[in-house]
Amino acid sequence: MGITLTYTEQELVSLLRNRDNKAFAYLYDNYASALYSIVLQIVNDGELANDILQEVFVNIWRRIEQYDMSKGRLFTWMMNIARNASIDTLRSKGYQNSRKNQSIQDNVDTIQVKDVIQPGVDTIGLRKVLEKLKEEQRVLIELAYFKGYTHEEIAELEKIPLGTVKTRIRNALIQLREYLK
Numbered sequence: 001m002g003i004t005l006t007y008t009e010q011e012l013v014s015l016l017r018n019r020d021n022k023a024f025a026y027l028y029d030n031y032a033s034a035l036y037s038i039v040l041q042i043v044n045d046g047e048l049a050n051d052i053l054q055e056v057f058v059n060i061w062r063r064i065e066q067y068d069m070s071k072g073r074l075f076t077w078m079m080n081i082a083r084n085a086s087i088d089t090l091r092s093k094g095y096q097n098s099r100k101n102q103s104i105q106d107n108v109d110t111i112q113v114k115d116v117i118q119p120g121v122d123t124i125g126l127r128k129v130l131e132k133l134k135e136e137q138r139v140l141i142e143l144a145y146f147k148g149y150t151h152e153e154i155a156e157l158e159k160i161p162l163g164t165v166k167t168r169i170r171n172a173l174i175q176l177r178e179y180l181k
Contacts, residue, residue, distance in 0.1 A: 009074050016064045028057060031075065035082045041146045042086035052089055056082045087148040129179050137172035144169055 005026060007015065015023035035056055040049040059081050067077050130138050143149045143157070151169070155162040 010069070013064065013067060013069065013074060016061070024057075024061060027060070031078060032057070034075070035078060038079055038082050039086045042083065042148050043090060048089065049086075052085050053082070056085050059085065083145060083148070090148055129176060132179055133172050133175060137168050137175070140165060140169050141172050141176075 039052045143154050155165045
């Protein structure tokens with residue numbers, strides 16, 4: 001039996017900034033599944049989600065110096081990288097063109113696979129926390145963070161003012177932060 005290493009967040013960040021490969025392996029082993037579930041919820045394609053996840057970890061490795069502990073937790077920072085990479089992929093011309101060129105049979109299979117996939121353990125826990133929010137806040141959080149809509153798109157979709165969208169999302173995030181403490 002090997003000894004299981006654990007790091008505090010500060011130790012982990014420090015080691016990553018020093019380009020420690022063992023710390024990076026620890027980071028991947030402990031966070032890959034959670035980040036994968038975030039990516040998968042946005043792109044709904046397992047193969048594409050794996051590709052994006054690899055891109056996310058490359059970005060984390062390259063940009064770890066940009067992480068600021070005073071602005072939030074390491075996981076939150078990594079989650080935003082994963083979310084942004086997923087949204088960027090969906091908005092890319094290459095992805096849009098590939099979706100246009102799929103046969104009907106490919107689209108049917110995609111829909112069936114998406115409907116069958118069971119949510120991961122991390123997703124289940126997050127969904128339970130989201131259920132504590134007011135319906136008006138939960139809908140906006142799901143649209144912004146799980147579906148990849150911008151605040152402007154949400155305002156248009158929900159037919160509410162942009163300022164209201166931003167306020168509700170900010171208040172929801174504050175509440176979620178309290179629930180997760």
